[in-house]
Amino acid sequence: MSAVDVLDVGTTPRHSFSARFLLSELKIIYGRRRNLAGLGVLAVVPVIIAISVRVSSPGTGDGPDFFSAITGNGLFVAFAALTVELPLFLPLAVSAISGDAVAGEANLGTLRYLLTIPVERTRLLVTKYAAIVIFAFAATGLVALVGAIMGLALFGGGAMTTLSGSQVSFGNGVLRLLLSCGYLAAGFAALGALGLFVSTLTEQPIGATIAVVLINVMMFVCDSISQLDWLHPWLLTHWWIFFGDLLRDPVATDNLQRGLITSAVYAVVFWLAAWARFSTKDISS
Amino acid sequence: MTSLPIGEPVDGSPVVTRGLTKRFRHQIAVDDIDLEVPTGAIYGFLGPNGSGKTTTIRMLLGLIRPTAGSVQLLGHAVPGSATHALRRVGALVEGPAFHPYLSGRANLARLDAGDRFADRATASKRIDVALDRVGLLAAAGKRYRAYSLGMRQRLAIASALLMPRELLVLDEPTNGLDPQGTREVRHLIANLAADGSTVLVSSHLLAEVDQLCSHVGVMYEGKLVSQGPLDALRSSAVKTIQVDTDRVADAARVLAELGLTDISQNPNSVTGTLGAVAIEKIVPNLVNDDVPVLGFAVLRPNLEDVFVSLTGEGFDVSG
Numbered sequence: 001m002s003a004v005d006v007l008d009v010g011t012t013p014r015h016s017f018s019a020r021f022l023l024s025e026l027k028i029i030y031g032r033r034r035n036l037a038g039l040g041v042l043a044v045v046p047v048i049i050a051i052s053v054r055v056s057s058p059g060t061g062d063g064p065d066f067f068s069a070i071t072g073n074g075l076f077v078a079f080a081a082l083t084v085e086l087p088l089f090l091p092l093a094v095s096a097i098s099g100d101a102v103a104g105e106a107n108l109g110t111l112r113y114l115l116t117i118p119v120e121r122t123r124l125l126v127t128k129y130a131a132i133v134i135f136a137f138a139a140t141g142l143v144a145l146v147g148a149i150m151g152l153a154l155f156g157g158g159a160m161t162t163l164s165g166s167q168v169s170f171g172n173g174v175l176r177l178l179l180s181c182g183y184l185a186a187g188f189a190a191l192g193a194l195g196l197f198v199s200t201l202t203e204q205p206i207g208a209t210i211a212v213v214l215i216n217v218m219m220f221v222c223d224s225i226s227q228l229d230w231l232h233p234w235l236l237t238h239w240w241i242f243f244g245d246l247l248r249d250p251v252a253t254d255n256l257q258r259g260l261i262t263s264a265v266y267a268v269v270f271w272l273a274a275w276a277r278f279s280t281k282d283i284s285s
Numbered sequence: 286m287t288s289l290p291i292g293e294p295v296d297g298s299p300v301v302t303r304g305l306t307k308r309f310r311h312q313i314a315v316d317d318i319d320l321e322v323p324t325g326a327i328y329g330f331l332g333p334n335g336s337g338k339t340t341t342i343r344m345l346l347g348l349i350r351p352t353a354g355s356v357q358l359l360g361h362a363v364p365g366s367a368t369h370a371l372r373r374v375g376a377l378v379e380g381p382a383f384h385p386y387l388s389g390r391a392n393l394a395r396l397d398a399g400d401r402f403a404d405r406a407t408a409s410k411r412i413d414v415a416l417d418r419v420g421l422l423a424a425a426g427k428r429y430r431a432y433s434l435g436m437r438q439r440l441a442i443a444s445a446l447l448m449p450r451e452l453l454v455l456d457e458p459t460n461g462l463d464p465q466g467t468r469e470v471r472h473l474i475a476n477l478a479a480d481g482s483t484v485l486v487s488s489h490l491l492a493e494v495d496q497l498c499s500h501v502g503v504m505y506e507g508k509l510v511s512q513g514p515l516d517a518l519r520s521s522a523v524k525t526i527q528v529d530t531d532r533v534a535d536a537a538r539v540l541a542e543l544g545l546t547d548i549s550q551n552p553n554s555v556t557g558t559l560g561a562v563a564i565e566k567i568v569p570n571l572v573n574d575d576v577p578v579l580g581f582a583v584l585r586p587n588l589e590d591v592f593v594s595l596t597g598e599g600f601d602v603s604g
Contacts, residue, residue: 024398031386031387109381112378112382113376113396114399115348116376118400123401282349284343284348
């Protein structure tokens with residue numbers, strides 16, 4: 001009796017992008033204790049900010065912009081947390097996931113089994129990158145969500161004072177927070193494309209992650225050197241801090257637009273670089 | 286390369302390579318091989334460690350691009366249209382590899398999720414059937430990291446059985462298995478072949494292939510030194526005869542006069558290499574000289590003998 005007789009299995013070709021494989025990819029990412037611990041660390045930062053502002057005496061407005069505003073509106077805990085995690089914590093999380101994407105499977109040897117199943121190489125890169133983008137949005141959203149909940153619990157909500165000094169409704173403030181998350185996550189997702197590319201170059205996931213973190217830090221360093229101002233517009237990280245423009249009234253869109261375009265260009269260029277590298281690579285792991 | 290008849294026409298064979306070559310920076314790993322696995326065969330892909338078997342298998346499966354030459358897998362060019370071929374191929378490549386913190390079952394589900402020709406609705410049933418087939422159902426919920434090497438090997442074989450496959454490419458499938466496990470895997474491969482799958486099984490264990498395969502291909506230092514039906518390969522190798530007698534010295538003299546070589550005398554028997562001597566002349570000549578023939582046998586050469594006669598060397602690691 002053959003296996004064909006035992007089971008009626010589908011053999012019709014399905015869509016070239018399979019939600020089932022993406023789901024499996026997300027399960028692998030969110031099922032790993034290491035990644036959950038990382039998300040836990042991301043979520044602790046807004047808690048620390050909220051509690052420390054709460055217990056400190058009011059009026060010591062020496063910190064970053066948003067800190068002084070926290071006591072006025074709890075939503076600013078979320079903005080402050082995003083500002084604090086923007087240079088290292090969030091990029092580090094995205095670097096870990098994206099650096100692991102292909103190199104991790106190569107390191108375990110599971111890559112050769114996926115490819116012979118067969119998962120076509122392009123489909124693998126599309127799915128891996130989709131999972132990275134989802135992670136970037138989820139991680140950013142988590143920081144904002146925990147920040148908002150802690151802030152509203154400890155400082156209350158209500159109308160929000162923008163950086164321009166005007167008052168907007170609470171709903172408008174929440175909308176601006178969501179847009180900030182989306183803007184930042186797009187930037188982190190672009191960093192994730194760079195990570196995906198680096199991940200196709202090696203079989204060492206930790207090495208890939210460290211390389212992406214170093215590139216991220218290097219971009220911040222270059223961005224802080226004024227003699228390199230010609231380079232600044234080309235740096236992905238240069239545009240991230242402009243999410244604060246979403247808190248002006250009216251919203252200043254110039255830098256935000258350029259930031260989004262830069263993110264898109266980074267994402268496309270590095271995804272294509274990953275594809276060029278991976279589609280013909282000898283898999284000997 | 287010895288040319289031996291192959292039962293099937295070239296076009297219909299599940300695996301056909303022509304001039305397949307892979308050169309890594311400093312050495313040629315696979316050197317101009319014309320592999321041909323006929324439909325329905327259990328093809329033993331033999332060779333010492335480092336002889337190019339795994340590199341060849343990786344090229345068959347589209348994991349490595351050939352430096353030169355072509356691969357036809359189930360009628361499709363690889364790597365060009367590998368997808369169409371690979372969906373009908375189950376593969377075990379160079380040892381098991383799975384996510385250590387997932388269970389055996391979850392690992393198979395992960396692979397099945399990647400197969401866009403697999404039906405999600407039947408996934409859990411197919412996974413259980415595959416696990417059952419390799420005797421791993423009871424341990425299916427355990428984390429992979431807790432598996433013994435034998436269990437890992439079984440899980441890898443199960444992963445090749447998730448979908449009905451026309452061709453199974455199994456690289457060293459009994460590596461790390463105990464004798465009982467080895468027997469079970471051998472039995473399983475025979476069953477799969479009986480179900481109509483063609484099987485390409487690589488091994489560095491000659492005895493394993495000897496018992497299992499209908500065809501063999503022998504790799505040595507990157508070259509395919511021989512391939513064909515196992516019986517044909519055996520008969521092409523040096524034949525030895527054995528005469529059981531109580532007059533050993535006389536028997537040895539007669540055999541030497543007939544032209545046999547490498548004659549050795551044992552307490553109750555004489556063995557010699559046949560060479561060009563006609564086999565039917567031996568017993569009458571012995572009887573004519575009043576040598577009592579208590580038994581006569583043509584010794585089947587084992588694969589070790591075949592291998593040595595092909596390469597002139599033992600079955601050791603090649604550099």
